[in-house]
Amino acid sequence: MPDLIRHDGIHNDEWTLxxxxxxxxxxxxxxxxxxxxxxxxxxxxxxxxxxxxxxxxFDSHEEPEHYSDLIGDLPVIAVNFPKFTDGRGYSIARLLxxxxxxxxxxxxxxxxxxxxxxxxxxxxxxxYALRADKDINQAEHCLNVFSNTYQAAADIEEPLFRRxxx
Amino acid sequence: MYVYDEYxxxxxxERVAQFRHQTDRAMAGELAEDEFLPLRLQNGLYIxxxxxxxxxxxxxxxxxxxxxxxxxxxxxxxxxxxAHFTTRQNVQLNWPAVEDVPDILAELAEVEMHANQxxxxxxxxxxxxxxxxxxxxxxxxxxxxxxxxxxxxxxHPEFAFLPRKFKVAVNASENHDRAAVQVHDIGxxxxxxxxxxxxxxxxxxxxxxxxPVVGPVIREFLPELDLLTYLEAILRVYNRYGRRDNKFKARxxxxxxxxxxxVFAEKVEExxxxxxxxxxxxxxxxxxxxxxxxxxxxxxxxDDNPDALVAQRAESKAFDAWVKRNVDAHKKPGYSIVTLTxxxxxxxxxxxxxxxxxxxxxxxxxYSFGEVRVTHQQNVVLADVRQDQLxxxxxxxxxxxxxxxxxxxxxxxxxxxxGDYCALANAKSIPVAEAIQRRFxxxxxxxxxxxxxxNISGCMNACGHHHVGNIGVLGVDKxxxxxxxxxxxxxxxxxxxxxxxxxxxFAREEMPEVIEKIINVYVDKRTEEETFLDTYRRIxxxxxxxxxxx
Numbered sequence: 010m011p012d013l014i015r016h017d018g019i020h021n022d023e024w025t026l027x028x029x030x031x032x033x034x035x036x037x038x039x040x041x042x043x044x045x046x047x048x049x050x051x052x053x054x055x056x057x058x059x060x061x062x063x064x065x066x067f068d069s070h071e072e073p074e075h076y077s078d079l080i081g082d083l084p085v086i087a088v089n090f091p092k093f094t095d096g097r098g099y100s101i102a103r104l105l106x107x108x109x110x111x112x113x114x115x116x117x118x119x120x121x122x123x124x125x126x127x128x129x130x131x132x133x134x135x136x137y138a139l140r141a142d143k144d145i146n147q148a149e150h151c152l153n154v155f156s157n158t159y160q161a162a163a164d165i166e167e168p169l170f171r172r173x174x175x
Numbered sequence: 176m177y178v179y180d181e182y183x184x185x186x187x188x189e190r191v192a193q194f195r196h197q198t199d200r201a202m203a204g205e206l207a208e209d210e211f212l213p214l215r216l217q218n219g220l221y222i223x224x225x226x227x228x229x230x231x232x233x234x235x236x237x238x239x240x241x242x243x244x245x246x247x248x249x250x251x252x253x254x255x256x257x258a259h260f261t262t263r264q265n266v267q268l269n270w271p272a273v274e275d276v277p278d279i280l281a282e283l284a285e286v287e288m289h290a291n292q293x294x295x296x297x298x299x300x301x302x303x304x305x306x307x308x309x310x311x312x313x314x315x316x317x318x319x320x321x322x323x324x325x326x327x328x329x330x331h332p333e334f335a336f337l338p339r340k341f342k343v344a345v346n347a348s349e350n351h352d353r354a355a356v357q358v359h360d361i362g363x364x365x366x367x368x369x370x371x372x373x374x375x376x377x378x379x380x381x382x383x384x385x386x387p388v389v390g391p392v393i394r395e396f397l398p399e400l401d402l403l404t405y406l407e408a409i410l411r412v413y414n415r416y417g418r419r420d421n422k423f424k425a426r427x428x429x430x431x432x433x434x435x436x437x438v439f440a441e442k443v444e445e446x447x448x449x450x451x452x453x454x455x456x457x458x459x460x461x462x463x464x465x466x467x468x469x470x471x472x473x474x475x476x477x478d479d480n481p482d483a484l485v486a487q488r489a490e491s492k493a494f495d496a497w498v499k500r501n502v503d504a505h506k507k508p509g510y511s512i513v514t515l516t517x518x519x520x521x522x523x524x525x526x527x528x529x530x531x532x533x534x535x536x537x538x539x540x541x542y543s544f545g546e547v548r549v550t551h552q553q554n555v556v557l558a559d560v561r562q563d564q565l566x567x568x569x570x571x572x573x574x575x576x577x578x579x580x581x582x583x584x585x586x587x588x589x590x591x592x593x594g595d596y597c598a599l600a601n602a603k604s605i606p607v608a609e610a611i612q613r614r615f616x617x618x619x620x621x622x623x624x625x626x627x628x629x630n631i632s633g634c635m636n637a638c639g640h641h642h643v644g645n646i647g648v649l650g651v652d653k654x655x656x657x658x659x660x661x662x663x664x665x666x667x668x669x670x671x672x673x674x675x676x677x678x679x680x681f682a683r684e685e686m687p688e689v690i691e692k693i694i695n696v697y698v699d700k701r702t703e704e705e706t707f708l709d710t711y712r713r714i715x716x717x718x719x720x721x722x723x724x725x
Contacts (some may be wrong), residue, residue, distance in 0.1 A: 094213060094296070097338025100415050108449060112661055124197060124214055131332035144205070150196075155189045156183055159326045160455070162333065166347075167454045168403075169182060169326065170461035 013116070014148045016130075022138065024085060026066060026118060044087050047071060054079060055091040066118065071098040078108045086111060088134075090119040099132045106133030106163040123151045133163030176546055177322045177468045187284045190287075190330070191293065194218045194219035195277035202274065217335065219290025220276050221598075228300045229268045229276060229594070230293040231283060235321040236264035236549040240536040241653070244528070245286045247532035253279050255706065260517060260525040262589055263342070263550045263636055264302050264661065265293055291329060296337045298410070303345045304353040304540045305550040308469060309558045311506040312363045315373060319465040320402065321345055327403045328342045328374075338417035339425035341384075355551065357365045357381045357389050358643060359407060360427045361464045368394065378440065380431030381407060383637035387673045388428045393440035400457045401447075403439065407455060408447035412439070414425050416453035472544040472559055477509020487566040494569055496622065497641070498579040501557025502565065505558075511565060513543075513557045514550070515577035516587060519610040523591040523605045525553030534575050542568050551640075553588055555583065570696050577621055584692070585627045588610045591639055593650065594635030594657070599639055600633035602657035607631055614687035624694060627707045628666070636674040643667035646693060647674040647684070659686055663693070663719055664711045676714050678724055692723050 013022035025039040029046040036049055042062035050057060050065045057063045064085030067073060072078075080086060086105060088098040098117065105111040116136035117129050123143055130152055139145055161168040179187070194214070198403045201211040214223075219230040227467045231246070248260050248640045253275050259267040271279060283289055287557060294297055301324045304343075308316040324343060328334070334341075344354040347365040356362025362378035375397045381390025392478045397405050409427075416434075431439045488495040504513040515535065518524050527535070535555055542564055543557035550556060555577075560568060587609065591597065593604030605702030608631055615621050643648035646663040659681050662674030681689050694707075696719050701710045711719075 027406055045389055093210070094336050095419060096296075096334070096338075097415055097419075099333040099336070100411055105454075122210060124210075125336075128332040128335055129328075154193050155186060155330070158332075159186070159329050161453065170323070170464070171458065173180075173452055173461075173464065175181065 011047075011138065011141070012141055012145055014126075014145065016112075016135055016152070016153075019148075024064065026087065027145060042085075044085060049075060051076065051079065063064055064114075067101055068100075069095050069101070069110070071101070073101055073104050073109060080105070080109065080111055081082055085114045085116060086148075087116045087118045087138075090117060090121055090125075093120040093122050094124055100130060102132040103163055117141065124149055126151045127154050131160075131162045131164045138172075176239065176318075177234075177465070183287070184226040184284075187287070187289055187474055189470045190218075190289065191277065191284050194280060196237045200272070200279050204385075213295050213336070215276075215295065216295035217292050218276070218280065218421065219420075220271075220273070222273075226270045227273050227276075227510060228371045229266070229271045229279065229290060230261065230287060231266045232293050232300045233265050233549050234325050235289075235301055235307070235318055235679050236305055236501045236551075238547050238549065239286075240253055240355055240539045240547075242286045242288055242561060243388055243532050243536035243539070243712050244283060245288070247529040247534065247536070249279055249282055250529045251530070256529045257526055259523070259592060260527065260555070262525075262591065262640055264305075265299060265300060266293075266549070267592070269592075285703070293342075297335050297340045297341065298331060298337075299340055301343045301345065302354055302359075302551060304348055304351070305548040305556045306353060306503065306512055306558070307347060307548075309505050309507075309512055310348055311504065312349045312351075314349070314367055315347055315675075316466075316469050317345040317347040317363075317365055318469050319462060320363070320365070320399075322465050322468070323403065325464070327406070328453075331410075334414055336420045337410070337414055339422070339427075341413070341427065343406075350669070351421075351552070352667065352669045352671070355640070355643065355671070357488070357671040358383055358387070358640075358667060359390065360656055362390055363402075367569045368396045372623060372662070375399070375402060377405070377409075378674070379443075380436070381671075382426055382428045382430040383640060383642045384426065385388045385423055385635045385637075386426075386428065387637070387642040388432070389671050389673065390428070391431065391436035392588050393431075393436055393443065399462065400459070401451060403457055404451045404453065405443070405447055407450060410442050411628045412442050416442075430447050441609065443657055471507075474507050474510065474559070474579045474592060475559065475561070475568065477507075477563070479508045481509065484562050484565060491566075493580070494566060496563065496618065496682050497578055500580045500584070500622070501578070506560075511560050511562050512563070514566065515555045515557065515572060516579045516582055517577070518581055518587050518612075519553050519579050520586070520610070520616065521577045521609060523592070523595075524588055524608055531575060531577075535577075538568070538572065554587075574682065580618065581621060583628075584621045585690075586630055587629075588612065588620055589628070589630040591633050591638035593631075593639075597633060597638075599636055600650060601635075601652035602633050602659065603647075604631045604633040604650055607648060607659065607683060610683075611690050614691060625706050629690075630665075641665070642673045643671065645706075645711070646690065651680055653680070657681065657683060660691070661689065661723075663716055666708055677716065677721055689723055693719055696722050701724075709719050 066087035344359040364376040377394040378390035548556040595602040632639035632641040633650040643665040665674030
């Protein structure tokens with residue numbers, strides 16, 4: 010079972026990320042908890058209602074605006090980084106946390122590398138599926154590489170200029 | 176100028192440690208080249224044609240004497256004893272070793288300097304008018320706002336992987352725009368509304384490069400406290416919707432154009448409505464705190480035009496010419512703004528030696544409260560010089576090579592490093608600048624020609640700002656040979672405009688001759704009061720075309 014980084018350490022990842030089915034194909038649920046493509050889930054959300062083993066994932070071009078009042082009870086939301094240089098996932102995470110009030114697990118999946126973990130954490134992620142070839146033992150260091158920051162974000166409500174002035 | 180507190184110092188030191196760790200991992204093969212690339216770019220490090228290049232940030236152009244001395248030492252210890260002032264008010268080292276860069280950054284951090292976000296697809300160094308705070312026609316000193324933007328944009332977690340680079344410029348002068356705000360991704364102009372409140376006019380989506388655009392205004396008045404939330408709204412819209420499939424269409428100007436400025440503005444307003452009252456909204460206290468770093472120095476009570484100065488100007492024609500050209504009016508009586516020109520013929524524009532950096536530091540301490548400003552025209556400004564010390568200063572800087580009295584003239588050329596250094600360039604630019612300077616070596620003639628911006632870029636990335644030169648020169652590659660295309664009529668001033676291409680390009684050796692023909696048309700056609708740009712705007716491009724291609 011692959012590893013998953015949470016802020017309290019490294020865990021076994023029990024969730025399976027399910028790709029969008031090909032046109033005309035049915036979605037096949039795996040055994041155990043599953044992350045479904047957000048759009049597929051939305052269409053059948055009544056069917057999955059109340060299940061704590063179903064979460065969703067957004068791709069980087071998707072707009073969480075269209076899900077704003079549906080996601081509150083989901084146990085896990087994942088955001089895909091197709092390439093680590095695609096920065097859209099950071100905005101998606103901040104919107105989910107700061108605008109739509111999502112409080113469950115928010116995980117970064119896809120091309121997740123060590124040097125982006127700190128920014129991801131700041132934008133509201135609290136779980137990271139690090140790319141398999143990266144050294145997971147360095148994650149904790151990289152998640153805490155700065156002890157202070159200038160901006161407000163999902164991790165801290167007040168920017169430094171307000172904390173300084175007081 | 177701004178002085179770091181414990182927070183700033185700690186954050187910067189942690190950044191240096193972070194980059195050392197990243198460099199070690201890259202050297203050990205744990206980070207692939209494409210994974211290390213954005214990390215090193217956001218720490219200023221390029222791998223160039225002949226050697227690496229390190230671009231050091233000079234936030235909004237301000238430097239202290241101590242920082243200049245440290246730069247001098249770094250160029251000696253880690254480079255070849257010289258540095259290059261860029262067209263974005265930064266400093267570049269052309270020959271550092273990759274493995275030394277963490278040490279260089281540590282040395283910079285000791286004097287509150289860094290190379291943060293001087294490259295890469297992130298928010299770059301914010302630039303402003305080099306005369307900020309000392310000119311009489313500005314609403315307000317723009318530098319405190321630049322510093323607030325610097326802090327907000329430094330390691331912003333959401334905007335470190337934008338579709339493309341992002342540049343912000345701020346202007347406060349009513350009559351000039353020395354920051355070229357209309358050709359930036361975001362341009363901010365400090366204005367007052369009818370009620371007398373301070374705020375910003377917001378331009379978005381200007382830029383040079385492959386697709387030059389004069390940026391449209393998306394908001395006529397943004398109250399000052401809303402500055403950062405509004406910037407965050409613009410950046411969020413860009414980060415989410417800017418194109419990522421094609422590097423040449425990824426700048427915000429393409430998005431603004433595709434959406435139309437009106438729709439883009441609506442999108443920003445809609446986003447802003449959600450975040451305008453979050454704690455990122457500035458407070459009067461936060462602005463006041465930063466303003467305390469930009470208070471007036473201890474000016475003496477003096478009169479303008481002291482008798483001694485009048486006599487010295489009458490005695491020495493060369494001194495008088497220098498005062499006319501390189502000295503500007505200051506808001507305080509008895510003080511002047513002096514520009515040290517780095518445009519001596521035979522020296523690449525913007526280049527300074529380690530010794531010269533130390534000389535500038537000495538001059539700053541002796542004549543200008545220990546501070547200087549770097550200009551986007553690649554010169555250095557002493558902003559607070561007593562008029563009764565101008566003659567002494569002029570005598571001191573002549574042997575140093577800073578007194579070439581050509582500021583704003585044809586030979587004060589803006590020029591990128593070009594094919595001599597830069598991996599992106601299609602053609603060399605420095606030899607073209609030099610050949611033109613040699614052709615126009617009669618200073619009296621150059622003075623008679625008046626203000627002319629001649630800007631040279633070695634490729635269409637336009638680091639030499641050729642689109643907004645009154646005369647623009649662009650290096651192009653034709654089947655492996657270097658040619659130069661000329662455009663006329665550009666301006667980065669308040670009446671910003673983009674130059675129009677004159678016609679087919681020229682070989683390098685033809686360039687001085689071609690420029691001379693263009694200048695001759697101006698001399699023949701001008702009325703007494705007209706600058707080159709005025710004449711061009713009146714008569715159009717055809718007379719120039721006819722003469723050059725006759």
